[in-house]
Amino acid sequence: MDTYLETERLTLRRFTAGDADLLIELDSDPAVMRYLSGGEATAPEIIRERHLPYIIAGYEKWDGDLGLFAAYERDGGAFIGWFCLRPKADGPRDEAELGYRLRQASWGVGYATEVSQGLLRKGFAELGVRMVWAETMTVNRGSRNVMEKLSMRLVDTIPTPPDMETIEGSEHGGVRYEITKEQWEQR
Numbered sequence: 230m231d232t233y234l235e236t237e238r239l240t241l242r243r244f245t246a247g248d249a250d251l252l253i254e255l256d257s258d259p260a261v262m263r264y265l266s267g268g269e270a271t272a273p274e275i276i277r278e279r280h281l282p283y284i285i286a287g288y289e290k291w292d293g294d295l296g297l298f299a300a301y302e303r304d305g306g307a308f309i310g311w312f313c314l315r316p317k318a319d320g321p322r323d324e325a326e327l328g329y330r331l332r333q334a335s336w337g338v339g340y341a342t343e344v345s346q347g348l349l350r351k352g353f354a355e356l357g358v359r360m361v362w363a364e365t366m367t368v369n370r371g372s373r374n375v376m377e378k379l380s381m382r383l384v385d386t387i388p389t390p391p392d393m394e395t396i397e398g399s400e401h402g403g404v405r406y407e408i409t410k411e412q413w414e415q416r
């Protein structure tokens with residue numbers, strides 16, 4: 230396996246062109262997509278033609294160091310979802326977005342916090358990242374709790390994108406959290 234990161238219970242690897250079904254299945258659960266699309270599944274052709282090619286192109290763009298990665302349980306090998314640590318397409322390489330999307334069966338056991346801690350450590354200590362940010366809907370309490378457990382700081386509120394205005398809680402807008410390398414070292 231092409232391992233990117235190992236934590237106590239999980240291992241991350243790079244996606245390959247044959248992995249579309251993992252992403253299609255993940256994005257087909259309305260609970261997973263609740264604060265992302267209002268519960269609607271992502272169309273399989275969008276995943277095959279846009280999302281997966283962008284993910285794979287990212288490994289080349291960022292030399293395999295940054296990107297979006299598949300997460301598996303080390304004990305049993307179940308696919309649990311994905312995590313990302315990656316710059317904006319046209320942004321500086323030392324500023325990276327943290328993101329996560331897990332299968333419902335894997336919620337509530339600390340996986341998002343565990344892997345995100347590993348990603349922050351890798352980004353700041355090994356990859357030259359200087360700042361990590363994350364954004365979510367104001368009402369996505371689970372996602373915000375992960376950010377807060379990582380000692381990320383709420384730095385801004387953000388408007389709801391026009392295509393998300395029908396999603397439950399969208400009237401409360403979104404939030405942006407950040408942590409710098411210095412803050413991470415002093416946490």
Ligand SMILES: CC(C)(COP(=O)(O)OP(=O)(O)OC[C@H]1O[C@@H](n2cnc3c(N)ncnc32)[C@H](O)[C@@H]1OP(=O)(O)O)[C@@H](O)C(=O)NCCC(=O)NCCS
Nearest residue numbers: 261329330331336337338339340341342365370371372374
């Ligand atoms: C958000 C998400 C990644 C959280 O993953 P997780 O592995 O369950 O998170 P953790 O177990 O590390 O939980 C971190 C903290 O948040 C709390 N938490 C998790 N989900 C919660 C929820 N829905 N509501 C309230 N608190 C929640 C946990 O209890 C924990 O706090 P604690 O240690 O004090 O008990 C997961 O629910 C998910 O993938 N959701 C769907 C996709 C999504 O919304 N992604 C984020 C988009 S920005």
